[in-house]
Amino acid sequence: MDYIPNILFAAILILGIGYFTKNIKRLTRNIKLGKAVDTSNNKSERWQNMARIALGQSKMVRRPIAGILHIIVYVGFVIINIEVLEIIIDGLFGTHRIGTTVLPESVYGFLIGSFEILAVLVLITVVIFWLRRNVIKLKRFLSAEMKGWPKSDGNIILYFEVVLMCLFLVMNATDISFQNMASGNIISKFIAPWFNGFSPEALHIIERTAWWLHIIGILIFLNYLYFSKHLHILLAFPNTYLGSVEPKGKFNNLEAVTNEVKLMMDPNADPFAAPAEGTEDEVPEKFGASDVMDLDQVQLLNAYTCTECGRCTSACPANLTGKKLSPRKIMMDTRDRLEEVGKNIDANKGEFKDDGKQLLGDYITNEELWACTTCNACVEECPVSINPLSIILDMRRYLVMEQSAAPMELNTMMTNIENNGAPWPYNQMDRLNWKDD
Amino acid sequence: MSEQLKVPTMAEFMAEGKQPEILFWVGSAGSYDDRAKKITKAFVKILNKAKVDFAVLGTEESNTGDLAKRAGNEFLFQMQAMMNIEVLNAYDIKRIVTCDPHSYNCLKNEYPSLGGKYEVIHHTQYIKELFNNGRLAVTGDTYKGKRITFHDPCYLGRANSEYDAPRDVLKKTNANLVEMKRHKSTALCCGAGGAQMFKEPEKGDMDINILRTQDALETQPDIIATGCPYCNTMMSDGVKFNEKEESIKVLDIAELIANS
Incomplete structure (x- = not known):
């Protein structure tokens, strides 16, 4: 019976990743409906573009406020997801915080501590983003094409982020052994007292619930991407690689x-020449x-x-x-x-x-x-x-x-x-x- | 213009069995548009002053096809391009200078794959080169201390990442260069590009050149400097719209240098 959670976890993981893969295949098929383009030239410049523009977010800071806020969420997203690795290993093998056994306590504490700080920064940033979209009413979020689904889509992503970050912090705050370790709980130690009245059993249930919801939430988020504008978190990389390496003024010659x-x-040339053999049926x-x-x-x-x-x-x-x-x-x-x-x-x-x-x-x-x-x-x-x-x-x-x-x-x-x-x-x-x- | 301009043609060079240093691509606006012709002449004046051995194609030059391409007529563009390439290659042209950023972009980027491979430079880049080589120098104080704001042409700036040459040249006049809030890569188009020059704008709140002129007026300039005949027309119209043509001049960099 002990294996039920592991099997359940594996099933959810396979389901989540499987459905995502299916949609990525659909996306690839749709893109291939377009004409092929030769992008085999300038490889090193292309890699540089990807490193600079996608990984390094160089163009984001053309608008400094939005740019810096975005970098916080981006860095938070990338780094906090290291934690997902631990969750997956724990989930599959029934361990608890495998990181504490394989890493020195100080290293583990440093990692989780960084995640916690980033989680708070992401929370603050997401609130500002929400205000920019819904209260400050920036002109570029109010255009005609931003009514309906595109507007909801933008907000749903922000709510997702809030829920995921809160679950992560609650999960840490209600983890008695982690709190007792007193390393890396730099933020969650201030949240832990909110749960003082709970019995250890109740705390354990809350911690487990937050843990499960966190990983399920991430899998839902992953699968939400295909239906959302948020695909850019993956596609920005191939897109900046495949983007033009020519001067912007150069338009292709057909x-x-x-x-x-x-x-x-x-x-x-003979203007009355018959088309070459075999090409008669070709649609020009x-x-x-x-x-x-x-x-x-x-x-x-x-x-x-x-x-x-x-x-x-x-x-x-x-x-x-x-x-x-x-x-x-x-x-x-x-x-x-x-x-x-x-x-x-x-x-x-x-x-x-x-x-x-x-x-x-x-x-x-x-x-x-x-x-x-x-x-x-x-x-x-x-x-x-x-x-x-x-x-x-x-x-x-x-x-x-x-x-x-x-x-x-x-x-x-x-x-x-x-x-x-x-x-x-x-x-x-x-x-x-x-x-x- | 009082002084006689020397404008030799390629045919004349050919007849003498000589090659010029550089071909001056005048472009359609520079050949026929009354305002742009003044820019053409100012640039020739600079070339004469710097004793540049240049030539024009004259009646053998035809429209680059750039306008047609941007309007979507790839056929017409390629026909124009191939005709021009035939002429340019027959004269064995190596280096081309032009006052029109649209011709510059088209000749430099879009002719090579059709068989026309030349070194193409914009006149602001060439003037800078003449300064650097010591062939040209600003002698007078015509523009010293004047507030000049430079409007980046899209096809020189964003399209080909040349933001410095026009500014470097303007600095030679000892003018007081002031930047608009939108400049260099964030510069706003004058509204003429993409063949808009030749049609009425679509329905909207205002014309693009009026908005761009506002940008320029905010800097309280004495002169709005341009590097493109079409930008010059659009900005001149914008200044007239604001009834400022008495106090603010719209001049091409070639004119500024020719007068200084």
Whole structure:
């Protein structure tokens, strides 16, 4: 009978990790709906970016208040999770605080003491975060796209953190042997007196309950990630690795277009030539993007990585002057549509069935796309190397090259370039007239 | 301009069997837009003064295609690019300077994979180089002590991480450089980028150039310095909107240096 808790623990652990793995597989499958991109270049620069931007949080401090608070929660999260290792070993093997037997008391005390201090810091920070979202009403948390689920999602994560930190401290405070050890209980020794009236048996029950709820809470949190903006805690790492290593102003040249333009400009090309053998049935590649499958895998990973902080939107010149465009919404729409496509595939035995919808029009409007100045402020601001601009550009490409749906003035401008090599209707032969004006 | 500008073309160089030190890419705005033409001439004045052996393509230059690319017309961009590359490669061009950050970005970053590989620099970088080589020096006191605020062009700053060259050049005038609250990597766009220059803005509360001009006016400048013909137009319009055109000048760095 003694083994029941261990078996129960193992079962919960397998269930928690199993369900998480299942969702990660779904996420990977969805991302692979996008086009493959070659990211094999500049390996060392990519690792450096990951170390600096994701691990080192270098871009977070562009906004010092939010940045420093975030670093506290981040460091707390990473370090306190070392404790989870002990919990898992204890749970599986029926030990109690295995760390006390394998580590010198002073080391163990130092570790748990640090966790306790961090837990308090995280609690304080989380309260400030909650106030920023709900009381201080920062503009970037009030945008149209932040109504409903995105707003609740942000708060739920904060409540999770509060509950987990409190359970951790209560677990330590009601652990009689740990309190008697008097090393590492730097915070919990002040909480322990609150439980003075309880019998040792009652204390034990509270300690066990807190312990179980703590690990179950962590597993629930882990599984909540996939349904939340909070995926960034994992995806920030691959995303910063795969992010662009080129100057921000460099937009990709579409290869399919290059091939056609070369053919067009080749004086020896036969315009009436039949397509090469075997290529008759090939659907010519769509220019630009109207749905998530037309985007590339990095763009789709970007969408899952976005934590909806809104730094991009708060720096966007179009958004700042009241236009509909919000780079954050571009990312949120892309993820929502990708999830919709993923569910469609799940419901139709692994095959996508046309649902009469697409990213363009049903999620992102032309008005949003045409408001972009391509200024790269959103790309510069993103703390995890997301590029909303590349999605905007790909969708503009679809509008212009597949639908000829550019605003009229832009069509005029482009016709001028085509006819006389300048955006205005001036004669090419007058191009040097300025010198004699 | 009173003095005669020397503007040799590549065709003339070719006829004499010579190569210039550098090709000056004038760009569409610099060739046709009345305000931008003044910037072009100011830069030529600097080149003449520093005795730079430069050339322009003249009527053989065509739009880079940058505008079309940003508007989503990749076809038109690549056609323009390939035509220009044919001309540039035929003249065996190695080094290009331009006053337009959009041309700069496009030639530098987007032409190479289509076969056009050149060293491309922005005119503020070239002026800095001329100062450093001792080929150019500020002789007068025209701007000494004047409050100048520099508006970073998106395609020089964020797009290509060049924030120092324009500021280093401005310092040579002994002006009092003041920064806007949003500057360098946090600079606000003037509102012209991404082909916005050629269309009406979408519905909103205000125009972007008005907001950016507010940033500039907060520094109480005598001069707003720009490094892009489109930014210059947008900021000039913003200053006019605020009825400040009498007291605040909007000048390109080339104009500031040519006059000092």
